[in-house]
Amino acid sequence: RKEVEQDPGPFNVPEGATVAFNCTYSNSASQSFFWYRQDCRKEPKLLMSVYSSGNEDGRFTAQLNRASQYISLLIRDSKLSDSATYLCVVLLTAGNTPLVFGKGTRLSVIA
Amino acid sequence: DGGITQSPKYLFRKEGQNVTLSCEQNLNHDAMYWYRQDPGQGLRLIYYSQIVNDFQKGDIAEGYSVSREKKESFPLTVTSAQKNPTAFYLCASSIDTPGRETQYFGPGTRLLVL
Numbered sequence: 275r276k277e278v279e280q281d282p283g284p285f286n287v288p289e290g291a292t293v294a295f296n297c298t299y300s301n302s303a304s305q306s307f308f309w310y311r312q313d314c315r316k317e318p319k320l321l322m323s324v325y326s327s328g329n330e331d332g333r334f335t336a337q338l339n340r341a342s343q344y345i346s347l348l349i350r351d352s353k354l355s356d357s358a359t360y361l362c363v364v365l366l367t368a369g370n371t372p373l374v375f376g377k378g379t380r381l382s383v384i385a
Numbered sequence: 386d387g388g389i390t391q392s393p394k395y396l397f398r399k400e401g402q403n404v405t406l407s408c409e410q411n412l413n414h415d416a417m418y419w420y421r422q423d424p425g426q427g428l429r430l431i432y433y434s435q436i437v438n439d440f441q442k443g444d445i446a447e448g449y450s451v452s453r454e455k456k457e458s459f460p461l462t463v464t465s466a467q468k469n470p471t472a473f474y475l476c477a478s479s480i481d482t483p484g485r486e487t488q489y490f491g492p493g494t495r496l497l498v499l
Contacts, residue, residue: 278427308487317475317490318428361427371435372418372443373488377427 277301280362280376288384291352295379297362298344306365307338309347311358312378318361321347352383388412389491391476396496398463398470406461406494408476417459418477418488421445428475434459463496471498 280297287293299307307324322329324336324345335348349356362376389410398404408417416435420428430443434453448467453459459478463470473495477488 282425315473317493319490320487323487372430372433373428375420375427377425 277374278362278364278376280379282377282379284380284382286382286384287352289352289354291383292348292350293352293381294346294348295360295362295381296344296346297376297379298342299362299364299374300343301364301366302340302343304364304366307336307345308363308365308373309334309336309345310361310363310375312361313358318375321360349381352381354383354385357381357383389476389478389489391474391491391494393494394492396494398496398498400498401465403462403464404496406463406474406476406496408459408461408491409457410459410478410491411457412478412480412489413456414478414480414489415456416479417453418479419443419449419451419459419461420475420477422473422475422493431461431474470496472496 277300309321310318311321312318322331322336324338326338328337333350337346359378359380361378364374392407418433419431422428429445431449432443432451434440437456440451440453450462473493475493476491479488
């Protein structure tokens with residue numbers, strides 16, 4: 275079983291739509307969780323950390339379900355500029371240790 | 386400006402040649418990382434360093450070497466032993482603050498084999 279799994283998509287949605295991505299992770303001892311955004315031919319950039327209580331940043335909401343070992347990202351009122359690949363990322367051990375990346379979910383927002 | 390820089394942006398390698406990719410950060414981060422990304426694939430860890438003069442192999446270290454002589458610098462050498470080096474190489478750094486283990490990435494280097 276892969277450590278971090280995501281639906282690769284693509285998700286093609288119209289502007290203004292709400293879209294949700296899920297991600298599952300295999301290691302129940304995983305410490306921290308993140309969503310990164312990667313634009314075509316660019317480096318990944320942190321979108322948001324994911325906390326146990328769930329967290330929201332504007333149009334973006336992230337949820338963590340430790341019992342079922344998945345995290346989710348909800349994007350409301352999609353913008354053209356949201357088109358990118360969204361990477362689910364897990365930190366297995368606290369501290370300066372490597373992250374484990376999913377392969378990403380590609381989102382295209384269409385006018 | 387504070388950040389992570391990588392150079393060059395594009396690099397061409399001839400068969401049998403070693404090439405070195407530069408990564409510098411002025412964020413005062415303790416840890417630095419090298420990842421490789423192939424088209425349509427996730428990032429895979431090559432090497433990482435949590436402290437100066439120490440580094441550990443990642444999942445795909447074969448054919449690569451690194452050094453960490455200074456806190457700010459973590460160069461990656463792609464040796465001739467790496468048979469399929471064409472990829473997008475990303476360097477990252479992080480600070481060991483509990484709850485803030487976020488990694489920040491440089492702009493990447495694209496390596497192409499001639």
